[in-house]
Amino acid sequence: MVYFLPAVIVAAALGYSERHLYRLTAELRGAGLLDARGHVAQVGKLRRYSGTLWAVKLRPEAVRPRLRWWDFRHDWRPDFAEDYHGERGAFRAVQDVMSEPLDLKGQIGRLIALAQQWAAVPGMAKTPVEGGSDMRLGAGLRAVAAQLPALIGMHPRQRHRAVSALAAEIAHTLNEPGRFRQHCASIYAALTEENEQRPGLRLLALQLERLAVDLAEVAPWRKPGAVLAARLRPA
Incomplete structure (x- = not known):
């Protein structure tokens, strides 16, 4: 399965730092369980990091997951330019959740909901699988x-x-x-x-x-x- 989700949201939902998430990602890639790479989007004449693409192995008998070139050509965040100029990116969304007066269970629930909202195409009613x-x-x-x-x-x-x-x-x-x-x-x-x-x-x-x-x-x-x-x- 191929889907889009910023790494900062994945790390927050799992309770890890981004650095630790990258270490785990490298280990899982080496084990043939996933492939993950940053996605770059165009903002005017600029090219900016918009999030992370993930290819995940779902069944033991499946082949090694690998991202394809067309995955990177897809417009995963059609509202990215607006978010970029308005400083409403994934990091800000995570910080907003973390600043809410919630207990641990409530915070985890909000972060998971945030991940579901951002997965594939933020702001659009699509599941990760439909976007892949x-x-x-x-x-x-x-x-x-x-x-x-x-x-x-x-x-x-x-x-x-x-x-x-x-x-x-x-x-x-x-x-x-x-x-x-x-x-x-x-x-x-x-x-x-x-x-x-x-x-x-x-x-x-x-x-x-x-x-x-x-x-x-x-x-x-x-x-x-x-x-x-x-x-x-x-x-």
Whole structure:
């Protein structure tokens, strides 16, 4: 799972100093349990640290978590410039909570609520999972898989447009526009297998869904399209 949350809030919610949190993060990264890096946002002509991105391993059998380049391109804090100029950042939010006359239990509850408020996109009703790249990838690939069966009954001309659209969606989702023709060929090959009474489209759909699951676990592939092609290749 990939999500955004400033480290100062994580440290406060856990009851650690930021320095100790960074030490723990390094240990957990070394153990293959998470990946974490600072996120930089644009404020006018300036580039300023806006928070921290976290990729976390949720299941023992999952692959080593790794942040991808597109995670850093996402606008995790659309209101960051306003917060920056108004000095309403995460540090100030933590200080406001710490200054409230609360007992330890109440303070922890407020800090956890603050973490939930800031996770993913502050000020917007999103969960961390919805904001992560894994969900964007999974949704795109699963949408293509769901539309594959409809190709069978289409008129050839309509089918050609649909195949091109689905191949373009796969290429766009995986951020590999150069593999558009490869995905077209894979879909047409699956259609040929269907004409030969073999479950070509179903197998292609299963491989797309499998790839979506792998990418949701932050599989360490620079070229997921090549992985898909290899999996579709006859044994």
